[in-house]
Amino acid sequence: xxxxxxxxxxxxxxxxxxxxxxxxxxxxxxxxxxxxxxxxxxxxxxxxxxxxxxxxxxxxxxxxxxxxxxxxxxxxxxxxxxxxxxxxxxxxxxxxxxxxxxxxxxxxxxxxxxxxxxxxxxxxxxxxxxxxxxxxxxxxxxxxxxxxxxxxxxxxxxxxxxxxxxxxxxxxxxxxxxxxxxxxxxxxxxxxxxxxxxxxxxxxxxxxxxxxxxxxxxxxxxxxxxxxxxxxxxxxxxxxxxxxxxxxxxxxxxxxxxxxxxxxxxxxxxxxxxxxxxxxxxxxxxxxxxxxxxxxxxxxxxxxxxxxxxxxxxxxxxxxxxxxxxxxxxxxxxxxxxxxxxxxxxxxxxxxxxxxxxxxx
Numbered sequence: 001x002x003x004x005x006x007x008x009x010x011x012x013x014x015x016x017x018x019x020x021x022x023x024x025x026x027x028x029x030x031x032x033x034x035x036x037x038x039x040x041x042x043x044x045x046x047x048x049x050x051x052x053x054x055x056x057x058x059x060x061x062x063x064x065x066x067x068x069x070x071x072x073x074x075x076x077x078x079x080x081x082x083x084x085x086x087x088x089x090x091x092x093x094x095x096x097x098x099x100x101x102x103x104x105x106x107x108x109x110x111x112x113x114x115x116x117x118x119x120x121x122x123x124x125x126x127x128x129x130x131x132x133x134x135x136x137x138x139x140x141x142x143x144x145x146x147x148x149x150x151x152x153x154x155x156x157x158x159x160x161x162x163x164x165x166x167x168x169x170x171x172x173x174x175x176x177x178x179x180x181x182x183x184x185x186x187x188x189x190x191x192x193x194x195x196x197x198x199x200x201x202x203x204x205x206x207x208x209x210x211x212x213x214x215x216x217x218x219x220x221x222x223x224x225x226x227x228x229x230x231x232x233x234x235x236x237x238x239x240x241x242x243x244x245x246x247x248x249x250x251x252x253x254x255x256x257x258x259x260x261x262x263x264x265x266x267x268x269x270x271x272x273x274x275x276x277x278x279x280x281x282x283x284x285x286x287x288x289x290x291x292x293x294x295x296x297x298x299x300x301x302x303x304x305x306x307x308x309x310x311x312x313x314x315x316x317x318x319x320x321x322x323x324x325x326x327x328x329x330x331x332x333x334x335x336x337x338x339x340x341x342x343x344x345x346x347x348x349x350x351x352x353x354x355x356x357x358x359x360x361x
Contacts, residue, residue, distance in 0.1 A: 071141035074215030108227030132352035136327030200265025219251035252277035
C-alpha cells in the first residue's frame with residue numbers, strides 16, 4: 001500500500017541519517033524505530049478537514065490536489081508529563097436502597113525524561129516528517145524560505161508548559177524554529193481569539209510561496225487513563241479509575257492554507273481549512289513501568305461509621321467513600337524516545353500519506 005511505502009521509506013531514511021552519529025543512544029533509537037516500521041494506516045480514516053463557512057468542502061477535493069509545494073511553517077509537539085483522572089458516584093436515597101456516594105482519583109507523573117530528550121525527539125520527528133512529505137511526492141519548501149515568516153510570528157517561551165483538562169504538557173518546536181501558537185490551537189494556546197497575528201501570517205506566506213501551508217500541533221501522551229465517570233448512586237455504587245502505560249497521539253491539528261491572493265491576513269482567493277485527527281494512533285513499544293507512590297482509601301473507616309450510623313438510625317453515617325492514588329511512570333531517555341518516535345512517525349506518516357493519496361499535478 002502507498003502508506004506502507006511512505007512510512008517504511010522514511011524510517012529507512014531516519015536510520016541512515018543516524019548511522020554516522022557519535023551517540024550510541026541515537027543509533028539504538030533509530031534501529032528500534034526502523035525495526036518497528038508501522039503498518040499502513042488509511043489516512044481518510046484518521047484525518048478530516050474542511051474549509052471554513054457553512055458549506056465548507058473537504059480538503060481532499062479542494063485543497064490537497066491544488067499545489068505540489070508544501071510549507072511546514074510550524075511544527076509543535078506537546079509531551080504530556082502528568083495525567084489525572086477522577087470518578088464520582090453521587091449520593092442518593094430510595095426506600096430500601098441508599099448510597100452515600102463514592103469518589104476516586106488517580107494521577108500519573110512521567111519520570112526519567114528531561115527537556116533535552118524532548119527537544120531531540122522533536123528535531124528527529126520534524127526531520128522525519130519532511131522526509132515523509134517528500135516521499136509522498138511533494139516539494140517541501142526549504143527552511144530558508146520561511147525565515148521572514150518566523151521573524152514575524154509571536155513566539156512563546158521554550159519550553160512552554162500548560163495544563164489542560166487534567167493533563168500537564170510541555171511543548172517544543174524544532175531547533176532553530178520559533179514555538180508559536182495561534183488562537184485556533186484549542187486548549188494549548190496562550191493566545192486569545194482577539195490575538196490573530198500569527199494566524200494571519202499564514203495566508204500571505206502561502207501566497208508568497210505558492211504553497212500549501214501547514215503548522216501541525218501534535219500531542220504525545222504516555223498514559224491511558226480510564227474513568228467510570230460521574231454517575232448517580234441509583235445506578236452505581238463504586239467510582240472506578242485506572243491507568244496503563246502506552247504511547248499515543250490523540251491530538252493532531254493543523255491549519256491548511258492555500259492562498260492565491262490574500263488581504264489583511266485573510267485568504268481572498270484560495271482555501272483556508274483546519275484539519276484534525278479523528279481517532280488515536282498508538283505505539284506497541286513498551287517504554288517503562290508504573291509504580292505506586294502513595295495511596296489513600298477510607299473504605300474500611302467508612303464501613304465502621306456506616307454501622308455506627310445504622311445503630312443510631314442515621315443513614316450514610318460514614319460519608320462518601322474516597323480512594324486516591326499517586327503513581328510514577330518510570331522510564332529512561334532511550335526507551336521513551338523509541339516509543340515516542342514510533343508513534344510520531346505513524347502519525348506524521350499517515351498524514352503525509354493523505355498528500356500522496358490526493359496528488360497534485
